[in-house]
Amino acid sequence: MKKYKVAVVGATGVVGKEITDTLYQRKFPVDSIKLLASKNSVGQCLPFGNDEIDVEELVETSFNDVDYALFSAGGSISEKFCPFAVKSGAVCIDNTSHFRMVDGVPLVVPEVNPESAFSHKGIIANPNCSTAQLVLPLKVLHDHYGIERIVVSTYQSVSGAGKEGITELEQQSRANLSGQDIPPSVFQHHIAYNVIPQIDVFQDNGYTKEEMKMINETKKILNDDSIKMTATTVRVPVFVGHSESVNVQLKSAFKLDDVRQLMSDMSGVTVQDDPANSVYPTPRDSAGKDDVFVGRFRHDLSIENGLEFWCVSDNLRKGAALNAVQIAETLINV
């Protein structure tokens, strides 16, 4: 079996570590692995299976002899270093938003649009975490019934903001429980025992950048600009796992049992839908798992062909690291 030289950029971050772990767990055929980060992280040693790998400084020449470079170190790092990686002959799989909406850069969720991956010119974009999980059930619905309009509200975990987000929730929680207070620094407001209806910065139209990412990326991945969509993205005090309340108006009638069966048949989706026994997805249960979990399917009482459901996934896995590794797997499995 052919083996590949892989580089992980942003290897010391929450998603970077998850990428390295995922490559190992999924037995990606790794010939060699480079863990790249900023100068500050040099000296650190990180595990890859049973090996300990020295973190190297990310420089322009880091990608000589690299086949696949998985980037998760922020948009400005991708902007600067992806071109060097491409010039060195590496294929970049970029987890930042920088290239996602660029024409000619495929935006890929392997269960949904694997064919798009092969049209790359050196860079393939990994979607935003809240988008990646949502497009799996949406793909099922769009293929079978046609999607007219989507209204989604999210419940996103702090790990979407990296390890600093996790630390802030943990420290603020401890402080609150002992009657103390730690002011916010990562988030715009206190996150412990609170809910913040802002992720990323605001645009002129009143939506946040996160909301516009969901809307635009969903249309690009499903390859249909005619889909109507609106989103409200909200940070909640959960460590790992994004949840989404999804309202979809379909173009044709459906039976709930058919929808559940179609979802069960979809690769990467697990149906958890037994309300009588309080079975439905929760972020706590999704943490550390690969699948997108869906449940609470019901006919929307307010509109014809309306479907309500609930969608949860580990934002570090399907929302980031897993999807990136799956894109690499798609390319090598030709």
Added chain:
Amino acid sequence: MKKYKVAVVGATGVVGKEITDTLYQRKFPVDSIKLLASKNSVGQCLPFGNDEIDVEELVETSFNDVDYALFSAGGSISEKFCPFAVKSGAVCIDNTSHFRMVDGVPLVVPEVNPESAFSHKGIIANPNCSTAQLVLPLKVLHDHYGIERIVVSTYQSVSGAGKEGITELEQQSRANLSGQDIPPSVFQHHIAYNVIPQIDVFQDNGYTKEEMKMINETKKILNDDSIKMTATTVRVPVFVGHSESVNVQLKSAFKLDDVRQLMSDMSGVTVQDDPANSVYPTPRDSAGKDDVFVGRFRHDLSIENGLEFWCVSDNLRKGAALNAVQIAETLINV
């Protein structure tokens, strides 16, 4: 000024205590106050302003000489004891769901439908917490533009499940932060650092009772069964304050500045809407306050005359105690 004999039923509960405090804080003209609870609570002493009041056992004859009885001790208690209170000549203001949808029982939010209060036959119902806050901004929109359809997703605090809910979140949080685990008892699943898409029990149509309460009560309070509405109600690890992501399709065009102005003019509503400075409502900021806070107003990109906004209020206040006391105030201010 005339003074009134008041009874609080369920006086040792979270909402009961909030009712007693609210009566005092708002200078309700109290001649005497009875704090009623189950036999188990007899012996307790609770504050009413600077006075200490002995908790009395709730019995059939508790309401002799009572003018207003504010019930918040669960539906079965209201079912059993409201009739005795009415027979004794008291007016019951009931915070449980038991009588809310009964024909002839007014369901009242004083800023929205105060006139309904006067048609009572001894019992006036206080709406569900998540409904009470929502109908204020909806009333504004319905009066000025007409509401076609509402899609709402909620982020509801644990205090909606009483003091046991608060204790469970606190204890599970402490346990989690020290690597321990306390299994759920109040909620269906772990609530610390988790999100649970179930409040109350499931109905045959796949909606929960909480979701159907929101839908049915909203139509009753706005006195318009033609409003189309769907809801997903979700418990989040917040102590106090319910948040709601609200998508409304209006019947006519609107300008955002007009909507903000109309909301500002509405009694009981405060607009917090300056995204550039991260100003929008959060439950933490709403706790202990009376108003319904609204913000994040924007044109829905997916539909004509669509409006997105975010609505937050202290569920123990406007969602329960405050609204109940305001109903009594409405009646005595004739």
